[in-house]
Amino acid sequence: MSNVITEQKISTEVSQDANQMRKLVIASVLGNALEWYDFFLYGTAAALVFGPLFFPVGGDPLQGTLLAFSGFAVGFLARPLGGIIFGHLGDRYSRKMTLIMTLTLMGATTFVIGLLPTYAQMGIWAPLTLIILRFLQGVASGGEWGGGVLMLSENAPASRRGYYTAWSQMGVSGGFVLSAFAFYLVQKLPEADFMRWGWRLPFLLSIVIFLVGVYIRKNIRESRAFTQAKPEDKHEKIPLLVLVREHPKALLQAIALRLPENGASYIFFTFSVVYAKHVGISTGDIISAVTLAMLVEFFSILFWGALSDRIGLKPVYYIGVIGLLLMAFPFFWLLSTGSYGWILLAMFLGLPFCHGAMIGTQPCIMSDLFPVRVRYSGLALGHEVGSIFSGGLGPMLAVALLIQFDAAWPISILLMVYALLAWVALRSLPSHKEEKE
Structure with a gap:
């Protein structure tokens, strides 16, 4: 009789854990998508x-774009500061509370950009x-990723x-798909309307996104690991110093580890828009x-994550890194053809x-680098310094x-260095065998 009761109790606990994981997955995916929708809007708008x-500025329009991307860079320069601030709060007080704070800051600044003269x-x-608003966006995103991963x-x-x-x-x-789709829709407006007020709409929608998030x-x-940690491990006075x-x-x-993943993604889906305009490809x-x-x-990420459970985190990350080394030059060759089919192939090889x-295994491989008492700070700071x-x-x-x-080959070399x-x-x-041990 006691064995039956024990089995029922274990079954109930497993069911509850599975239900909690489903809730956490939904909250993580939706919350991150809404947060990063806001952050990615600037890249497309830039x-x-x-x-x-x-x-x-007069003359070459690339000069104005370069200045716009300087604001883009400011957001990344602010991200380590956000990692320090919110990593500290997350390691000392609460992962959950910190994630609510990052979303609030991001939503507010994005909405104001939509109203900016x-x-x-x-x-x-x-x-x-x-x-300044981009800087605040960077602070918010700097604390977002580490907390979302740890949950x-x-x-x-x-x-x-x-x-x-x-x-x-x-x-x-x-988040990127949402932001790109939003701009794709508003670009259907007449050019004058798009430049006058249409570009603002995706930013103003952030108020709805904020409330839902x-x-x-x-x-x-x-987080279970955080709540079960020893008090002395959970309340380091200054986790950053440790x-x-x-x-x-x-x-x-x-x-x-962050360099090729983040560098490739922004060159593939942000700089490629600039490069396309420069060589005469339709935006x-x-x-x-x-x-x-x-x-x-969006779906291949799950495949890579599941594969890492079978063959190890390192082998899968190697696939992404070696793939980038091999794709650095062909990516721009395919884009330069101007053929939509070849452009699509370049994007499919580069991104999914x-x-x-890399991005599918990055959360787990980075989480394993740090103990729980400084894990939020370590994830946030490593992730965001790399992003700069x-x-x-x-x-x-x-x-x-x-x-x-006036050529793409220097950008290809940059990708290879990353x-x-x-x-x-x-x-x-550690090797896959050591990971398992």
Whole structure:
């Protein structure tokens, strides 16, 4: 009789855990998608409208785009600060509370961008205010990723951590798809209407996104690993100091792993819009191809995460890194054909395959680098410092290289450098056998 009761109790606990994981997956995917929708809007707008509206310069339109991408870079420069602030709060007080705070800050700043007067209306204060708002967006996103990852990785069963943490990355892809689709729709407006008020609509929609996101996040539970941690592990006075003093190697590994994933993604789906305009390819075609590729990646991320549970995190990450090394030059060759079919192939190889393999395993492989007492800080800081040198400076550097050389080969070399640095980091990580042990 006691055995039956015990089995029923275990069955009930397993069912409850499965139900909680479903709730966490839904909350993570939707919450991240809504958060990153806001953040990605700036990238598309920087490529399409912010140059002439907020950074008007005479002559080459690429110059205005370069200045717009400088604001893009500011958001990335702010992300480590957000990682420090929200990593501290998440390690000391609450993962859940911190995620509500990041979403609130992101929603508010994005909505205000949609109301911002242009340079013609407000002069120099227009670009300055835009850059300040982008900085605040960066602070919010700097605390978002690490917390979203930990809500899954610290609650998932050990045998399926790769699969479950991959769901958090689907939210990132979903956010891009939403933002790209929003701009795709408003671009259907007449050019004058789009430039005057149509571009504002995707930003103003963030108020709805904010309300939905906060509701979702208020109804999830706190991280299990965090609540079960020893008090002395959960309340380090300054987690950042412990991280830098005791785990510098892990921090450098996280930064290096971030470089090719983030650098490739922003060059593939942000700089490619600029490159397409420069070589005379339809903006609608390039945005359409990127959106389709990201839709496929939305699902391929789960495949890569599940595969990492079977063959290990390192082998899957190697697939993405080696794939990027091989694709760095052919990507732009395919784009330069101007043929939609070849453009689509370039995006599918670059995003669902190369980028997908890296981003699908990144949450789990980075989480394993740090102990629970500094895990939020380590994830956030490693992820965001890496983003400065890849996603932040990458598109701006790519535009500068395009202006200087009027060719794509320097950008291909940049992608290869990112991949080689990650290769070095991967070689210093434990093997698959050691992971299992």
